[in-house]
Amino acid sequence: MSWPLCRGGQRFAPFSNQRRNGGAALNSEPLDLRAKAHWVWRETLAIHRRAPETRLASSLSAVEIFVALYYGGVLRFDASQPLAAHRDRCVISKGHGSICMYPILADLGFFSKDELLRVCHSGGFLGGIPDPVIPGYETVNGSLGHGLGVATGMALGLKRLDSDRQVFVVSGDGELHEGANWEAAMFASQHRLDNLNLVIDDNGISMLGYTDDIVSHHSLSERLTAFGWDCRRVDGHDVLAVQAGLLEMKATTAGKPKALIAKTLKGRGVPGLENAPLSHILNPKPELIDSLLEQLP
Amino acid sequence: MTTKPLPMRDVLLDRIWQAMGQDAKIFFVSADFGSPILDKIRADFPSRFVNVGIAEQNLINVSAGLALEGFTVFAYAIAPFITMRCYEQIRVSLALLSEVRPINVNLIGVGAGYSYVVSGPTHQCYEDLTLMRAMPNFQVFSPADHVTAGALFERCVSATGPKYLRFDAQVLPVIYEQTVPDLRLGFHVHRRGRRICLLATGYMLHTALKVAAQQDPEHDVGVIDLVDIARFDEDSLADELAGYQGLVSLEEGFSGRGGVDAMLFDFLARRNLPLTLLNLGVNGGYRFELGTRAELHEQVGIGPEAVQRRVAAFIQSLSH
Numbered sequence: 001m002s003w004p005l006c007r008g009g010q011r012f013a014p015f016s017n018q019r020r021n022g023g024a025a026l027n028s029e030p031l032d033l034r035a036k037a038h039w040v041w042r043e044t045l046a047i048h049r050r051a052p053e054t055r056l057a058s059s060l061s062a063v064e065i066f067v068a069l070y071y072g073g074v075l076r077f078d079a080s081q082p083l084a085a086h087r088d089r090c091v092i093s094k095g096h097g098s099i100c101m102y103p104i105l106a107d108l109g110f111f112s113k114d115e116l117l118r119v120c121h122s123g124g125f126l127g128g129i130p131d132p133v134i135p136g137y138e139t140v141n142g143s144l145g146h147g148l149g150v151a152t153g154m155a156l157g158l159k160r161l162d163s164d165r166q167v168f169v170v171s172g173d174g175e176l177h178e179g180a181n182w183e184a185a186m187f188a189s190q191h192r193l194d195n196l197n198l199v200i201d202d203n204g205i206s207m208l209g210y211t212d213d214i215v216s217h218h219s220l221s222e223r224l225t226a227f228g229w230d231c232r233r234v235d236g237h238d239v240l241a242v243q244a245g246l247l248e249m250k251a252t253t254a255g256k257p258k259a260l261i262a263k264t265l266k267g268r269g270v271p272g273l274e275n276a277p278l279s280h281i282l283n284p285k286p287e288l289i290d291s292l293l294e295q296l297p
Numbered sequence: 298m299t300t301k302p303l304p305m306r307d308v309l310l311d312r313i314w315q316a317m318g319q320d321a322k323i324f325f326v327s328a329d330f331g332s333p334i335l336d337k338i339r340a341d342f343p344s345r346f347v348n349v350g351i352a353e354q355n356l357i358n359v360s361a362g363l364a365l366e367g368f369t370v371f372a373y374a375i376a377p378f379i380t381m382r383c384y385e386q387i388r389v390s391l392a393l394l395s396e397v398r399p400i401n402v403n404l405i406g407v408g409a410g411y412s413y414v415v416s417g418p419t420h421q422c423y424e425d426l427t428l429m430r431a432m433p434n435f436q437v438f439s440p441a442d443h444v445t446a447g448a449l450f451e452r453c454v455s456a457t458g459p460k461y462l463r464f465d466a467q468v469l470p471v472i473y474e475q476t477v478p479d480l481r482l483g484f485h486v487h488r489r490g491r492r493i494c495l496l497a498t499g500y501m502l503h504t505a506l507k508v509a510a511q512q513d514p515e516h517d518v519g520v521i522d523l524v525d526i527a528r529f530d531e532d533s534l535a536d537e538l539a540g541y542q543g544l545v546s547l548e549e550g551f552s553g554r555g556g557v558d559a560m561l562f563d564f565l566a567r568r569n570l571p572l573t574l575l576n577l578g579v580n581g582g583y584r585f586e587l588g589t590r591a592e593l594h595e596q597v598g599i600g601p602e603a604v605q606r607r608v609a610a611f612i613q614s615l616s617h
Contacts, residue, residue: 139390
């Protein structure tokens with residue numbers, strides 16, 4: 001427990017406004033999203049160094065997605081009232097692949113940064129797979145393929161309540177093997193749920209190898225388009241491109257559910273882990289993580 | 298004047314239809330399963346009725362999402378499909394999630410036991426009580442007639458949390474002409490006896506009442522209808538059973554596989570009640586024979602004649 005927290009967050013503008021108002025306050029003080037993404041990447045490594053039970057590779061592929069969602073003016077949220085009705089909903093379906101959310105939520109004030117030192121420890125609430133006991137998490141995740149369907153119900157409910165809030169779902173490409181996703185995909189287009197935004201962390205690898213070698217999705221965008229969705233593609237590690245894609249997707253309300261397919265690398269930035277077919281279950285050696293963390297940010 | 302028997306589902310759906318006019322928070326979700334009363338809901342409340350299609354996993358997920366946005370949700374499908382096709386959706390997004398978020402989703406499963414008589418084992422349902430009672434925070438109701446089914450409406454809207462309502466697909470004779478079972482107790486005493494008590498749920502209450510009426514009066518057979526499988530008033534049931542020598546459980550589900558019988562074995566042991574339990578349910582495995590419900594019941598050991606024989610033998614065994 002002596003590993004120091006990376007303090008990269010201190011280099012950036014304070015988030016007192018953002019805590020209250022979500023992304024809306026960001027325009028007044030531009031944030032270096034790339035630097036923030038790097039800080040989250042380092043923090044995620046540091047958490048994994050302390051808690052090797054956490055899934056590192058699938059959490060590193062999604063760093064820029066979550067940074068863009070939470071710091072890029074995309075999601076409206078209120079860290080002091082995580083379940084306030086006026087928030088945009090963010091359902092994190094790829095549960096274990098979202099450990100990078102822990103430093104983000106702590107940084108934004110959803111809970112104390114001290115919790116980051118207790119990941120996977122007795123008495124803490126940040127587990128190896130996040131649960132909705134964590135402020136900022138909406139649903140039970142990690143059992144894969146549940147998020148999109150529940151988010152679809154939320155989107156339908158918000159429509160019926162005449163709410164202008166939107167629902168985001170972050171899903172991995174591997175979990176799209178679960179058929180329930182496609183039940184939801186059909187339903188969402190049938191009901192013209194244009195308040196539903198699916199972000200796919202398309203790292204191309206599930207537990208035992210490349211998804212193309214297991215059961216290929218071929219083209220996710222073609223498949224979703226055929227299901228009646230409005231699809232975009234983006235380089236998932238270009239955080240500014242992800243931010244632009246998310247903002248454009250959110251602003252599009254044309255009677256179709258929307259998807260942003262972010263092409264990413266599992267285990268990004270970690271030698272031996274990045275894009276390795278078994279990266280989901282590989283743990284880099286502690287010395288390797290130490291050497292990566294010792295490098296200047 | 299006797300009450301005309303009605304389908305359980307139509308009576309509950311009529312209550313829902315009436316309430317939807319006043320309560321804008323009620324949402325009805327079907328997995329392409331209908332009823333005449335459902336047509337009224339579809340016509341009158343099109344914005345709060347949705348058919349997800351033949352897609353029970355999505356039925357549960359959409360219901361969970363609607364409940365998270367504050368709706369009281371009724372989800373409706375055939376019993377084996379709404380419980381078993383989507384069991385993990387139920388576990389994850391209803392049972393687990395309701396531990397931390399207030400959600401009210403009421404699963405209406407039609408087709409208890411053998412009630413889809415000629416449809417065979419895909420549509421028959423003998424495992425659902427076991428599965429649904431396995432989740433500690435699920436409420437599970439098994440009515441024996443349409444009066445009880447309708448009375449469940451208030452519980453559905455007033456009590457938060459996930460619930461399973463196990464409805465018969467057939468129209469069953471009315472049991473509760475004059476009264477309604479006390480849902481706070483979760484069970485209803487139909488007759489009191491001294492030697493043995495038949496504790497039945499759903500359709501099997503009708504069998505229990507028939508069998509009890511045929512017993513020699515000196516055997517003093519009691520009959521209890523267990524409506525609430527998961528949260529009945531344990532103290533009251535323990536009081537009610539005090540003095541009996543034997544208890545017979547009757548369920549239209551596999552015997553010895555974690556259903557009502559297992560619940561009662563556990564209950565008797567935990568309460569230290571000195572009753573011998575005879576558990577009567579479906580014997581054996583899956584079967585494809587065609588027959589009337591009565592014939593099928595006799596084949597698997599829960600028809601009135603089979604129950605009569607087994608209860609008589611049970612009484613004999615207690616005498617020694």
